[in-house]
Amino acid sequence: xxxxxxxxxxxxxxxxxxxxxxxxxxxxxxxxxxxxxxxxxxxxxxxxxxxxxxxxxxxxxxxxxxxxxxxxxxxxxxxxxxxxxxxxxxxxxxxxxxxxxxxxxxxxxxxxxxxxxxxxxxxxxxxxxxxxxxxxxxxxxxxxxxxxxxxxxxxxxxxxxxxxxxxxxxxxxxxxxxxxxxxxxxxxxxxxxxxxxxxxxxxxxxxxxxxxxxxxxxxxxxxxxxxxxxxxxxxxxxxxxxxxxxxxxxxxxxxxxxxxxxxxxxxxxxxxxxxxxxxxxxxxxxxxxxxxxxxxxxxxxxxxxxxxxxxxxxxxxxxxxxxxx
Amino acid sequence: xxxxxxxxxxxxxxxxxxxxxxxxxxxxxxxxxxxxxxxxxxxxxxxxxxxxxxxxxxxxxxxxxxxxxxxxxxxxxxxxxxxxxxxxxxxxxxxxxxxxxxxxxxxxxxxxxxxxxxxxxxxxxxxxxxxxxxxxxxxxxxxxxxxxxxxxxxxxxxxxxxxxxxxxxxxxxxxxxxxxxxxxxxxxxxxxxxxxxxxxxxxxxxxxxxxxxxxxxxxxxxxxxxxxxxxxxxxxxxxxxxxxxxxxxxxxxxxxxxxxxxxxxxxxxxxxxxxxxxxxxxxxxxxxxxxxxxxxxxxxxxxxxxxxxxxxxxxxxxxxxxxxxxxxxxxxxxxxxxxxxxxxxxxxxxx
Numbered sequence: 224x225x226x227x228x229x230x231x232x233x234x235x236x237x238x239x240x241x242x243x244x245x246x247x248x249x250x251x252x253x254x255x256x257x258x259x260x261x262x263x264x265x266x267x268x269x270x271x272x273x274x275x276x277x278x279x280x281x282x283x284x285x286x287x288x289x290x291x292x293x294x295x296x297x298x299x300x301x302x303x304x305x306x307x308x309x310x311x312x313x314x315x316x317x318x319x320x321x322x323x324x325x326x327x328x329x330x331x332x333x334x335x336x337x338x339x340x341x342x343x344x345x346x347x348x349x350x351x352x353x354x355x356x357x358x359x360x361x362x363x364x365x366x367x368x369x370x371x372x373x374x375x376x377x378x379x380x381x382x383x384x385x386x387x388x389x390x391x392x393x394x395x396x397x398x399x400x401x402x403x404x405x406x407x408x409x410x411x412x413x414x415x416x417x418x419x420x421x422x423x424x425x426x427x428x429x430x431x432x433x434x435x436x437x438x439x440x441x442x443x444x445x446x447x448x449x450x451x452x453x454x455x456x457x458x459x460x461x462x463x464x465x466x467x468x469x470x471x472x473x474x475x476x477x478x479x480x481x482x483x484x485x486x487x488x489x490x491x492x493x494x495x496x497x498x499x500x501x502x503x504x505x506x507x508x509x510x511x512x513x514x515x516x517x518x519x520x521x522x523x524x525x526x527x528x529x530x531x532x533x534x535x536x537x538x539x540x541x542x543x544x545x546x547x548x
Numbered sequence: 549x550x551x552x553x554x555x556x557x558x559x560x561x562x563x564x565x566x567x568x569x570x571x572x573x574x575x576x577x578x579x580x581x582x583x584x585x586x587x588x589x590x591x592x593x594x595x596x597x598x599x600x601x602x603x604x605x606x607x608x609x610x611x612x613x614x615x616x617x618x619x620x621x622x623x624x625x626x627x628x629x630x631x632x633x634x635x636x637x638x639x640x641x642x643x644x645x646x647x648x649x650x651x652x653x654x655x656x657x658x659x660x661x662x663x664x665x666x667x668x669x670x671x672x673x674x675x676x677x678x679x680x681x682x683x684x685x686x687x688x689x690x691x692x693x694x695x696x697x698x699x700x701x702x703x704x705x706x707x708x709x710x711x712x713x714x715x716x717x718x719x720x721x722x723x724x725x726x727x728x729x730x731x732x733x734x735x736x737x738x739x740x741x742x743x744x745x746x747x748x749x750x751x752x753x754x755x756x757x758x759x760x761x762x763x764x765x766x767x768x769x770x771x772x773x774x775x776x777x778x779x780x781x782x783x784x785x786x787x788x789x790x791x792x793x794x795x796x797x798x799x800x801x802x803x804x805x806x807x808x809x810x811x812x813x814x815x816x817x818x819x820x821x822x823x824x825x826x827x828x829x830x831x832x833x834x835x836x837x838x839x840x841x842x843x844x845x846x847x848x849x850x851x852x853x854x855x856x857x858x859x860x861x862x863x864x865x866x867x868x869x870x871x872x873x874x875x876x877x878x879x880x881x882x883x884x885x886x887x888x889x890x891x892x893x894x895x896x897x898x899x
Contacts, residue, residue, distance in 0.1 A: 284676070337860050338814050340621070340676065344801060345853045345860070352849030359846060468684060481677050514691035514792075521685020528673055528681070 229534060230478030231490045234527075238493050241500050249507050255383025257503065265499040266388035267292065267447040267454065267463070269492060272470040272477075273399045274443030276491040279474050280403070281436045282416040282483030283339035287328065288444040289466035290350035291321050293459065295448025297354045300362035300458025303369075310368050318445045324350065325441020329434035343437075347467070354460030361459035364452060372453055388450040395443065399488045412436060416483025472520055473498055476527050480535075497523065562862070563811055563826050570830055571595075574837040581840070590713035594836060596721075602832030603720035604629075604779040604796075608803035609810070609824040610724075610731050611775030614768045616807050619748040619816025620668060620675030622769065625776040625803055627686025628660045629796030632777035633784030634693040637701050646705040654777045660686065661773020665766030683800070690792035700789035710785030720782045724825070727778060731771070732821050741819075744768060748816025805852065806831055809859050830855075 246253035278285045302313040376384040403409040411432045414422040477494035479486025575581040584593035636653040667678035735741035746754035810827030812819040
């Protein structure tokens with residue numbers, strides 16, 4: 224039983240030990256302000272990573288999320304600034320477009336039996352391209368409601384605060400945990416990722432689940448786009464490049480098997496926080512260059528994959544179980 | 549292809565047809581498209597430009613084709629390009645001669661490939677994930693080499709690789725042709741090509757049949773790293789500098805796209821090296837056409853996605869059920885074993 228939660232425990236331990244090490248070196252680190260900023264700065268990443276976790280649990284992958292975030296920010300900026308829309312109606316349209324986009328990719332993946340990797344790669348090109356067509360410039364969003372929402376926060380003593388993006392992320396993570404472990408959709412997801420054929424024979428609606436999971440990933444990427452535009456106060460078609468890789472990295476560090484069927488949403492959340500922690504540490508240190516973030520995350524990724532491989536070998540009782548190459 | 553086993557005209561026609569169609573469209577939009585002139589001992593013209601600009605992606609596609617033929621993928625080639633360019637520029641600036649610079653930068657590419665190969669072949673990590681590590685960390689390593697600067701150099705020897713010409717043909721084109729020739733000789737004149745395809749179709753069976761699968765896999769990833777290093781050298785030599793942040797950025801996706809457009813299946817097996825290079829040229833010709841026709845370059849990505857979807861739809865198992873099949877059917881995928889990737893279409897999964 225302990226085996227089942229071991230990756231999650233290791234990930235949590237890395238976060239706690241990492242945080243304690245940072246706090247030991249910089250006493251100011253262990254403050255609510257730093258923790259609040261950690262949550263705010265990584266809110267869009269966390270929301271996207273939840274969608275990615277679902278897709279990976281189902282045995283797929285979604286490379287389009289970063290592009291969908293970028294597209295959403297531009298769409299919002301164009302609708303609000305040039306179209307004179309109210310932000311809330313723009314949000315609704317953006318979420319519908321992003322969700323519909325994901326559903327379309329899911330449908331193509333299911334109906335035409337194409338690898339998710341390449342379909343979502345095409346989706347990435349389409350979303351980035353549409354963003355470019357809307358505008359290649361960075362458009363500032365000056366609607367008063369944006370400033371108001373940017374200021375909204377639960378404040379604590381000592382300068383700590385939970386901003387709207389951070390609260391949104393926490394809400395999404397909580398809802399996703401419930402959805403993954405206590406709903407039929409979640410059960411279908413794990414079954415599909417574990418073994419597609421068995422799932423089909425057991426009567427899991429494979430097509431509906433596939434479409435739904437990519438729609439959900441698109442929807443959450445759209446929500447992340449809204450959060451990103453709140454965070455930066457602008458819409459830019461090149462925003463959030465490479466976020467798809469950051470989210471996949473967070474999912475892997477969080478202990479989810481990339482072959483699908485095994486993993487926890489909460490692990491992904493911790494994976495996002497670990498990445499944020501490394502970045503915050505490098506900011507605090509000041510003398511370390513930014514590229515150490517990439518190298519550190521690469522090393523972490525490697526260590527966690529090795530850990531997964533080792534565990535898998537122990538579970539299956541065969542030395543180096545040949546997971547389908 | 550020189551001697552490819554199964555590339556009958558029915559299989560290669562779509563790619564050459566597409567290239568011809570794109571070139572024709574360019575010619576209609578821009579009547580001077582095919583005009584080539586000789587100036588200062590080097591050929592100039594839009595067609596030469598397509599070949600020259602398409603060279604880096606074509607170089608990547610050569611290595612990527614064989615990786616994909618083993619049912620893998622190498623996401624790190626863009627980062628490897630950045631590393632090899634960074635090594636070349638930094639060492640040249642430090643006063644090294646051309647030969648040691650080339651050796652060091654190609655060596656860096658080989659090492660990167662070896663790392664990927666070991667992860668995939670020995671540790672048996674899924675290729676997407678194994679190469680994701682170097683994709684993330686590699687750009688950091690390249691920045692470490694250049695110390696975050698854009699390193700420029702003035703050495704005419706190294707710059708010759710990017711902007712010089714050999715017998716009036718631009719060097720990037722010559723290099724691509726030579727690498728394509730060498731690779732084709734290696735895989736088609738020996739049993740290596742067959743082994744690569746065998747590993748891609750079924751790794752366990754080919755191991756059972758006596759193929760040394762780890763060695764084949766490592767060799768393929770090492771070669772892919774070498775191709776990426778050459779591409780990185782060409783790009784760095786062309787701009788006479790190395791930008792660790794942007795060199796080769798997203799080119800891994802273009803290279804995969806070129807291979808897919810060239811007709812090599814992402815599910816492994818049969819591959820066509822020349823067709824992948826043709827795929828890279830189709831992409832570049834479209835790119836040039838969009839620029840020449842005065843469309844906004846913003847449309848480039850959407851057009852690319854459209855082409856990708858059409859090619860994929862033509863390869864899709866569902867759609868091909870409704871199309872008349874040529875005489876030789878594709879090998880049917882075996883039923884997915886447990887923990888198989890869900891994308892492997894199983895014959896019974898007709899939903």
